[in-house]
Amino acid sequence: MQHWVSMQEYEPAQLAKLVQSALRHKRGATDEASALRERILTMVFFNPSLRTRTSFEAAMLRGGGHAICLNVGGDTWKLEHRSGVVMDGPCSEHIREAAPVLSRYGDLLAVRTFAALHDPAEDAKDQVIRAFADHATVPVINMESALEHPCQGMADWMTIQEKLGSTSGRRFVLTWAPHVKALPMAVPHSAVLAAAAAGMQVTVTHPPGYELNAGILDRVAGWCALAGTELNVSTDQQTACRDADVVYVKSWGSPELYDQAERQRADFARYADWTVGTEHVGPDGILMHCLPVRRNLVIADALLDDPRSVVVDQAENRMWIQSAIINRLLEGAGSSTSSST
Amino acid sequence: MQHWVSMQEYEPAQLAKLVQSALRHKRGATDEASALRERILTMVFFNPSLRTRTSFEAAMLRGGGHAICLNVGGDTWKLEHRSGVVMDGPCSEHIREAAPVLSRYGDLLAVRTFAALHDPAEDAKDQVIRAFADHATVPVINMESALEHPCQGMADWMTIQEKLGSTSGRRFVLTWAPHVKALPMAVPHSAVLAAAAAGMQVTVTHPPGYELNAGILDRVAGWCALAGTELNVSTDQQTACRDADVVYVKSWGSPELYDQAERQRADFARYADWTVGTEHVGPDGILMHCLPVRRNLVIADALLDDPRSVVVDQAENRMWIQSAIINRLLEGAGSSTSSST
Amino acid sequence: MQHWVSMQEYEPAQLAKLVQSALRHKRGATDEASALRERILTMVFFNPSLRTRTSFEAAMLRGGGHAICLNVGGDTWKLEHRSGVVMDGPCSEHIREAAPVLSRYGDLLAVRTFAALHDPAEDAKDQVIRAFADHATVPVINMESALEHPCQGMADWMTIQEKLGSTSGRRFVLTWAPHVKALPMAVPHSAVLAAAAAGMQVTVTHPPGYELNAGILDRVAGWCALAGTELNVSTDQQTACRDADVVYVKSWGSPELYDQAERQRADFARYADWTVGTEHVGPDGILMHCLPVRRNLVIADALLDDPRSVVVDQAENRMWIQSAIINRLLEGAGSSTSSST
Structure with missing residues (x-):
């Protein structure tokens, strides 16, 4: 399973190829987004968003796919990411369930989860996005995590x-x-x-x-x-x-x-x-x-x-580069979920 | 750039044509919505909505297009519309950025922003929807502003x-x-x-x-x-x-x-x-x-x-007239953003 | 008008057929969802949702249809369901208007409305979902009501x-x-x-x-x-x-x-x-x-x-069975709303 969680997991030459793909797409090369057709991106927002949400959804729609946007709220709904705890606190669900379940509905899973800004060492572990990547069965995209905003x-x-x-x-x-x-x-x-x-x-x-x-x-x-x-x-x-x-x-x-x-x-x-x-x-x-x-x-x-x-x-280029990233992830993943084609 | 911000910016005869178009469409004339195909409407709600949101999204979907719906909340997220101010208050973004950015992702921008009901003279200036119209690079649609609800x-x-x-x-x-x-x-x-x-x-x-x-x-x-x-x-x-x-x-x-x-x-x-x-x-x-x-x-x-x-x-006719308005705005605007066709 | 409000309104043999349809669909029989194409499901959430919202939207998208998702909030927005009351309290709209209006925009109406957990006798009446079923003019789907969660x-x-x-x-x-x-x-x-x-x-x-x-x-x-x-x-x-x-x-x-x-x-x-x-x-x-x-x-x-x-x-099977239920409801209802085909 290949994810888009951190730029550090790629080589500079691989990243450069994504930039070239996005530039070609922006200039009109539609084959650079051909893998998006009929695919579903499920976006999970723990924090609000204007550009990120719109640019991702627009990228999917322009490519003939779709996006599902879940605003799971800030303080009200929390997902547990720690292993082995008794969940008698504010978290009503564990990422061990949420990530594989959402993987069953769509082709990709995108997550936004800001740094807590309490303890730099905790933030540096980037645990929430890492837990999604560990437990998802489709590619996971980082829409800004505690440590990086690679898009x-x-x-x-x-x-x-x-x-x-x-x-x-x-x-x-x-x-x-x-x-x-x-x-x-x-x-x-x-x-x-x-x-x-x-x-x-x-x-x-x-x-x-x-x-x-x-x-x-x-x-x-x-x-x-x-x-x-x-x-x-x-x-x-x-x-x-x-x-x-x-x-x-x-x-x-x-x-x-x-x-x-x-x-x-x-x-x-x-x-x-x-x-x-x-x-x-x-x-x-x-x-x-x-x-x-x-x-x-x-x-x-x-x-x-x-x-x-x-x-x-x-801001505009967010849309083009995200389209290139999604295209790359889908090329590396299995076939379309869509039964309608 | 032609917007749909105020009925007062149109002649009664132009408005009557929109009504006729919507009535023909409702009776089955699909060409009255032909410009919607593969287009994206980005909706920005500063206030809640049931009919407006649903009727706009349904109009786009029925015409073969798509809608992106941003609920930017009521009190929590504010966009600045005044020029020249030091933004050290509750507003984290200016419409001078938000409007052109959102114009890059979709083909039209629709905005709902209620009157503040503090000062009638302020409400009469209709500043938020005007700022969107001034700074957007795609047609702007009024989904109810301080002064008018033209749809x-x-x-x-x-x-x-x-x-x-x-x-x-x-x-x-x-x-x-x-x-x-x-x-x-x-x-x-x-x-x-x-x-x-x-x-x-x-x-x-x-x-x-x-x-x-x-x-x-x-x-x-x-x-x-x-x-x-x-x-x-x-x-x-x-x-x-x-x-x-x-x-x-x-x-x-x-x-x-x-x-x-x-x-x-x-x-x-x-x-x-x-x-x-x-x-x-x-x-x-x-x-x-x-x-x-x-x-x-x-x-x-x-x-x-x-x-x-x-x-x-x-309430039903909201959908048909909005389809006619969008069709008219798109006929007057550039070519489709969609790279998937 | 046939609704999906309660399993008790169906015979076990009818329910068994839905299960068989969903299993065939999951194994690749795309005709089991053929009625979804170009159709619009309008979802009304009075309570939050992760799986329900995503599985319904994914079912519609995979079948070539669309979903509109209305998060009408928990405590802030209330719809009145009682007859004859003077609406001078927290409810700004009656289901007698909301249900028929939303019926005009899409092909199906899905509603989530949890039990209040104050009075078991009240919860047993399941009044909110019943009011939607009474006043809608399209099939109504129960996405969890006070009494049942039939999906x-x-x-x-x-x-x-x-x-x-x-x-x-x-x-x-x-x-x-x-x-x-x-x-x-x-x-x-x-x-x-x-x-x-x-x-x-x-x-x-x-x-x-x-x-x-x-x-x-x-x-x-x-x-x-x-x-x-x-x-x-x-x-x-x-x-x-x-x-x-x-x-x-x-x-x-x-x-x-x-x-x-x-x-x-x-x-x-x-x-x-x-x-x-x-x-x-x-x-x-x-x-x-x-x-x-x-x-x-x-x-x-x-x-x-x-x-x-x-x-x-x-959780995955929610998507498949809901697709079967929607397919069944649409086969029993009128023709597509979509003017784009």
Whole structure:
């Protein structure tokens, strides 16, 4: 069983092929989505979604398939993922049942489950998506888990390829930005994984205390080395952004301040000047963000409304790259469930 | 870019064509929905819906297309529509991003966003649906906004045409009714706009303090003048309903009592005898209501269960008129997004 | 108008035919779902769902049809079902309008509405699903009502047939199990109805105070008599399970303790040793449960992970039997709504 849970389970060359497939599909090559016809994608959302839900459903529909969308709610419905526990708490179902059952109805299973942001070590284990992958009998797709958002990272790579014409050796800078509440690290993790796999020079810049997951950074460094580039981490935003081909902006919370909302808020205020503006992006650079973005807090209006901003293209490319990923997973899986054909 | 945001942006003759198209389609003319095939309608609900959601999705499915339904919740998720603000409040995304992004996934964008009922002047600006129309790159459909519910108004027109055989010169009476809480004016606004555009004599009757939006009434008076009919506003329900061909019932809140739930409730009690019964509709008249309706508070059981009630037909006709509107918008837009054909 | 509201409205022989149809369909006979093509199922959920929603939507999609899923929420949106009341309370719409309106958009209407668990006599009337059946103009499907869950019962029957090769004369034991909160009786009711209709020896075992609905048990006894078998009710779980071919586990609340959460919880604790384990199922027996199941509270891990557990097959068979039920209802109804064919 092949899943799409983590970019780290693929080689950079395999990932590059997915980007090429998505670009061909976007330009009109319909055979790049031929495996989607009559197939059913079952999506399970533990957290809300606008782009992810719509882009996945649109990808399936455009390919002649279908999507079933389950909003299992946030706090009200919980699925147990731990083994051996007596389930007398808030969880009324175990993933050991939910994953194989949902595998019987459709051809693929997609799951969104955010980081809990209580304990970085727990989040790093990515247990919920891993439990789905362990117990599903169809391919499982990560629609953002505690640790990674690989569909976003791949859409980012595709967008850079499209906008800059090439990625190899280009300067990619991920910069932290302030917010009003702590957000997970899945997006920044996948952004730098994608940048490294694409052969870019990778710089990460954030204030002290906002370090990304060490295992992810190791993999990024390894992929950079493979491509002959380097990973740099810096707390000097201005220097880091200078001469960047890509300025990728994202806010995330400090692991040291998890469960301390007031102190986190104060820390955001302390670094208020990290808000990214037109001065951070050179004349030939591009501005990226995964959306949703809080205007004038994370990124200034003037930059978001500037032609250098490619944030809407990033969002559109979610649909194309997801179609390529699904197509690849289905090519590797069995025959259609549809009895109607 | 042509949108379906307000009936006021169309000429009565254009609206009449939509009604004729919907009637032909209902009678079996499938070419009236031929542009829907393989198309995707993305629906964004800021407020709950039973009929609207189902009738739109059914219209797309029956035409061979698809609908994606996003329930973005009521209080929990808010989209910013104001320009230039620092987004450090409850809104995590701006319509400047949401509208163009959703435009990339599907062929049309439909939005439901009720009036806030705090400040009549704010509601009259209809800012949320306007912001979607400004920033979307596909046609935007109003599924009820602060000011209008144009799909409902058109379904009402279609139903009158169907039931009475003609609309020109017929007597249309919109009567207010009591309730337990203040409701928006979008439905009554669209009902009288449709009645005027259809060439009917229009009477609005409500207690003092329940005046409809003045700009809407101006447009209604203008369309009446164009058709050689008249708009009358009265606080005498019984006289107003006498000899009516159509008695259209709807409750709405008093703008003078917005944010004063207790005083509004007392005012409803004061006008408890405005509940509409069989005595308000003549033997050849028809009873209309947009639904949902609170029985024996807004309209008496005996009238709702009477053959003169056409409320279920009104609801069905939502599907047919929306199909006609979508067909018209797509004929005016670009080619299909679907890569599967 | 033929509905699927209660197994009691069908003869055992008619139900057996549905099981045979579903089994043929599962083995690849696509004509068993031919009536689903281009049809629309409208699903109305007053309570949450994972399996039911997904299995119904997948059944429709696999048959070339479509499903529209309305989550009308739990406490927030209520539909009135009583006649003649003044609707000045929490209900904003009456089923007298909702059912006929939704009948105009699609070809079938499916409704989930759990027992209120306040008054057993009220629950026994099954008023909400009955009101939908009375007022709809298309076939109504019970997706679990206050009294029955007939799709689950039929899926259970299909699974036993599949696993044991035959049902006639086999020993079926329904055993109660502890939980943390009172659950409805719809599933146990339908399980024993199905077992009796399938010609099995039926035993129900539960602690004192957990008696199932007397009318349901009368019907079970009648069907058993018809098949030459017997219904037994016992408070001795161990003896009841001995030599069972099927051990069907389910927790439900005591009608004597409705609205007394603390006393119910204490009663569950008192019967903690009713948790079902490997010792309750013989070497050739099978373990059944409708899911979701709380592991190590209702059923022990060791049994759920044992090859004798068929709970995932039960869940899959929901899809196949529902497809057969829908096919049957549509064959008995009018022609397709779809204008696109």
